[in-house]
Amino acid sequence: MTAHQKPAEPAVDFVRRHIGPAPRDIDAMLQTVGASSLSALMGETLPASIRQKAPLDLGKPLSETEALAHMRGIASRNQVFTSLIGQGYSGTIMPTVIQRNILENPAWYTAYTPYQPEISQGRLEALFNFQTMICDLTGLDIANASLLDEGTAAAEAMALAERSSSVKTKAFFVDHDVHPQTLAVLRTRAEPLGWSLIVGDPARDLDKADVFGALFQYPGTHGGLTDPRAAIAALKAKGGVAVVAADPLALTLLASPGDLGADIAIGSAQRFGVPMGYGGPHAAYMAVKDALKRAMPGRIVGLSVDSRGQPAYRLALQTREQHIRREKATSNICTAQVLLAVIASMYAVYHGPEGLTHIARTVHRRTAVLAAGLKKLGFAPLSDSYFDTVTVAVNGQRQAIISHAAHEQINLRLDETTVSIALDETTTPAVIEGVWRIFGGTLSYAEIEKEARDALPSALHRSSKFMTHPVFNEHRSETELLRYMRKLSDRDLALDRAMIPLGSCTMKLNATTEMIPVTWPEFGALHPFAPKEQAAGYHAMFATLEKWLADITGYDAVSLQPNSGAQGEYAGLLAIRAYHLSRGDAQRTVCLIPSSAHGTNPASASMAGMDVVVVACDAGGNVDVEDMRKKAAQHADRLAAVMITYPSTHGVFEEHIRDICDIVHTHGGQVYLDGANLNAQVGLARPGEYGADVSHLNLHKTFCIPHGGGGPGMGPIGVRAHLAPFLPGHPAADGGKAPVGAVSAAPYGSASILVISYIYILMMGGEGLTRATEVAILNANYIAKRLDPHFPVLYKNHNGRVAHECIVDPRGLKTTSGVTVDDIAKRLIDYGFHAPTMSFPVPGTLMIEPTESESKAELDRFCDAMIAIRREIADVEAGRFKIEASPLRHAPHTVHDIAEDKWERSYTRAEGCFPAGTSRNDKYWCPVGRVDNVYGDRNLVCSCPPVSDYAQAAE
The missing domain is CATH 3.90.1150.10 (Aspartate Aminotransferase, domain 1)
Known part of the structure; x- marks a missing residue:
């Protein structure tokens, strides 16, 4: 090396690769937002009162090569024995064509929940296939598009039975041969709601029981097969609801739950090609009789039509019900297990x-x-x-x-x-x-x-046929299956194509290195109830990850068990409830929740047996502190908790968060801080230090587990020391003696994907994580600054800053032009973007979160698209055409528009299909036009109909 040469930078600097903007871009963006430095911008964004004093120290970050070597060392400490334990978990063989082209393919694992159906047709079809497979195997009328695990599915089925039964007794019968972990989750769910469980032999004990429903295991957990028809018939004759937990592979040979008389069937699709993964993630299923379809929890994919009358898939019925009905919601289910349901459905297509x-x-x-x-x-x-x-x-x-x-x-x-x-x-x-x-x-x-x-x-013996639709019978060669999966992925818009600017959802980079070990057999092939000494690598990783998460959040203890954010909320509230009970404060059941809260908050509170009291928000989107003070005092003797999202759902750090925590603590309550927006705090503020008692941490948001089309997710909870004894227990770990029981079927939830968050933190280090937070906030403020003159930013703090997301407000344009938030969202598809979050938390607005992973070039491309759309709205305002005749209302445009013989619209084909600034070479073609949601709910089709029906749907 000569005297003038500089040492080469490391070949792999992961922090630099994870964070989108280059240093020179950061300087330019700071100039645009009017901040002298990142540090100055943080000072103008976060209240000084919550800033953590010491830098986040998580050890020296590793390069990608070093991280993989480190993971090899951890993996070597796990012993892969042949596990014949059963109990709902089975060894299985994932076809390699599915492993490479679904599980390891970012086109599938970086996709978001299919709330925008036009750009989700591929994964929606795969989920539709899943529902069809489940309906056929169970002999029931309608299935949902997956639940978190079999234990959760059983708990949801019990709740569905309670809502649907004519029997008013609050007791539920459980087969004594049910899987122990399922029984544990049922006990946890029933206790806060005042329901009792009667465990016994259905043939001997059910007839004497006065219950609203019963769960039968088929086959039993110890393998026995008995005919439950007589017991089911007797139960239903008395008004009870029959639930059958069935092994889907066994159902290829055995009479279906529908044939047995079941109203509901639940189970796990794990053995359809999904590794055991020391507990998950796995797609559970639920199928019901037609009469129960509108009460069934979870997501349902339905068949509708698009603007040309062509078949198109969409989420049907109670989509995001927990956001709409809030404390009256029937479930807090928000995350499904989409990626795993897709794998299971492809396994069925393959075989x-x-x-x-x-x-x-x-x-x-x-x-x-x-x-x-x-x-x-x-x-x-x-x-x-x-x-x-x-x-x-x-x-x-x-x-x-x-x-x-x-x-x-x-x-x-x-x-x-x-x-x-x-x-x-x-x-x-x-x-x-x-x-x-x-x-x-x-x-x-x-x-x-x-x-x-x-x-x-x-x-x-099974006599009925199943999976007769052509999709399960036409892909026998690998060539055909490969092309089918490619065709479906090409219909979707995922993070591998473009920025997904959804607010509150943190669609950030899921780096390839983080994903690699997930499919290693040392992580994938372990049974969750294998002896602990065979999982020494896993447990070493759990201990380190728990410590890191505690250091990041300022909490004293962490549970990794909850396998979704909503399940984390539920677990956190159960901890608060158990804490009050341990102190003799059984009357503390009131939960204060701001009107701006994420919809799962009040739904989770109701599931935990709490009474929701809504607290008002002020004109700036902040919690009305005086209303909080008033309602905390009003309910002082009964106050259990407050649920706060921080930064707020409106995308601003509220100045009075410490005051809110103090008010609640003064009146004997606990502070639950929703961790959905933790991506704006890591390295800058610790919830456990500024007043919160418990938070769930969305690992599929802040800590890089992929969204996978709407799942998997993980929602561990962090708690202060006084709540640590009330973290979720599990019979496999503590014999069922913990004060709060299991919330997930496996002790460590979806353990195999915890490696993703572990490697992310390992490669970022404390300094890298802090820089990621700072750039996430910079990116949001940059977008806010660029868009504010065109679409006003609804909420800012007193310094004019937003947190890691911002809400833009096009509502006034509806008066001047007739344009709706839907029009803007669908037009963004023509520009090659997924829409921001629509109409949440404020109806008619768009919530935008860029994350730290997006480069300045991509942020500019998005801002340019939004500004171009504003010009198109101006054309409507100026009278060039009415909104009904504009490209906004006809969006999204498809190849059918290019191929149409006649073009009689008031704008050119080029304007419609190739709007300003888009690349013709890299054009994303939406496979369907705007989907008719009303038609889909009025004409509900949720499993593959005969092929002839597709033609009828288009007429």
């Missing part, structure tokens, strides 16, 4: 009905051979009928079995007096021979197989 049936028959046949061998060794199965799981008495040999199982590196389900063995599609004859050795015998699979008999009861 088809014949392939799934073949897998099921193979699994059952090998289970029958296993059972025959065990019987030969003196361990006769306790049930004569089963699908994939057999249970035997240990006969005093428990310790020997444990020792032999460890030697064979096979995990079995060990109870005090029994052992259960669950097989799956990965189970080979060699594994079965290994199980026999565990039980003391050396047998030949081939020899035992000759004598083994199947064990499915004839009365439960």
Whole structure:
């Protein structure tokens, strides 16, 4: 190196790659917003009273190469045994074509929730296929587009049964052979609502019980198969609602829940190609009879028509119900498991009905051979009928079995007096021979197989067909499936194409390096109930991640269990409730919630058994402190909590946050701070230090877990020390003795995707995270400054600053031009952008959040598009054409507009299809025109109809 040469910069500086604007761009943007430095801008944006004093110190950041090497070290500490534990989790084989082109493809994992249907047709079709598959397998009329896990689905089904039943008794019957983690989640859900659970044998105990509904496990958690028809019929005769928790693979061979008389079916689609992942993420399902469709929680994909009368998918019925009905919502479900539902649906497309049936028959046949061998060794199965799981008495040999199982590196389900063995599609004859050795015998699979008999009861054999639609029967070659997946992804607009400027949703970069270890078998192949020592790497990562999150937020303890933001809210409120109960304050049930709050807040409070009292907001969008003071005093004896979003949903750091916390604490309440907007605080302010007692942390927002088309998500909670004893427990971890029970089916929620947030923090370090927050705030202020002359920014602080997002207000333009917020959102598609958040929290407005990941060039492209749209509105105002005849109202434009023989509109094709500043070479073509939402709800179609119906829908 010569004297004039500078040392080369590191080949991989992750912080620089994660943050969009280059240093020179940051200087230019600061000049535009009128700030002398990032530090000065932060001083004008955040109240000095909440600024953390010490820099965030999380250790030296690693490069991408170093981070992957570090993760290899963690992975090596996990031991991948063959897990035959079952209990709702199975080994499975994800087809590599699906792994590479769905799970590892940013076109799928960086997409947002399909609230804008015109640019979501690909993932909506995949979810439509999922619903069709579930409806066919369960024999019920309508399915939703996934829930968080089987335990959550069971809790939601119980709540649905309570709402729908004519029985007024507040008791619910649970099959004694239900999965233990499901029972735990049910207990947690029932207790705050005053519902009691009766656990027993449906055949023996249900008839005497006075209940609003019952849950049957099919097959049972220990493998047994019984015919529940008589018990279901008796339950329904008394007005109760029947819920069947069913294994979808078993349903290819067994009579469907619909055939059994069920009103609701729930379960997990995990074994349809999704790794166990030490607990998740996995798509749960729910299907119901037609009469229950309008009360069913979660998202439903329906078939509607677009502006040309052509078929188009959209979310139907109670879309975002929790935002509309708030404390009267039937559920707080906000995140689904879209990416995992897509994988499960593609697994079904890949295999088809014949392939799934073949897998099921193979699994059952090998289970029958296993059972025959065990019987030969003196361990006769306790049930004569089963699908994939057999249970035997240990006969005093428990310790020997444990020792032999460890030697064979096979995990079995060990109870005090029994052992259960669950097989799956990965189970080979060699594994079965290994199980026999565990039980003391050396047998030949081939020899035992000759004598083994199947064990499915004839009365439960499936007779109805399923998955007859062409989509499940036309993609047998990899070529065809590859092209089908590519065709669907091309219909969508995800983060891999363009900025997604949604406010409150933080659509930031999900870096490839963060995603890589998710599919490593050391993380993906672990069963959530495997012995803890086999997951030493996981637990080391959990401990470090919990510490980092505590350091970032100023809290004392963290639970990683909640697997969505809304579930985190629920867990946080349960902690507050349990804290008050432990102090003898059972009367503390009032939860104060500002009128600006995210809709899941009041829904979560209701689920936690709290009474919602709304606090007003002032003209600046801030919480009305005097109204807060008044209502806190009014309800002082009953005050449980306040739920605050900070910075506010209006995109501003409220100056009086410490006052709000003090008011609530003075009257004996606790402060729940919604962590949806934590991306504006990391490294700058710690909620646990300025007055909050508990927060959920959206890892799929601030900490880079991808949105995946609307899920997976994660919502861990951080708490102050006094609430730590009331973090969620889990029977697999504490035997069910924790004061607050499980909120998720697995102890660490969707554990396999925690590696993403872990690596993100590992590569950013404290300084990098702080810089990310500063640039996120800069980017938002830059957009606000550029757009304010054209679309006024609705809320700013006293220095004229916004936080990490801003709300622009086009409402006045409706008077001058007739333009609606929908028109602007759909026209943005023609410019190649996803719309900002529409009409939330203020009807008729647009909430914009750029994140730190977007470059100045992309921010300018977005601002230029918005300004160009304002000019188009000016054309309407000037009388060039009426709004009905404008490109705004006809947006989005499709290839059909280019191909149309006649063009009789008052603007040119070029103006409509290639608006100012867009690139013709890189044009994103929306596959459908504007979707008719009203038609879709009036003519509800939520599973694949016969092909002929598509033509009828277009007439």
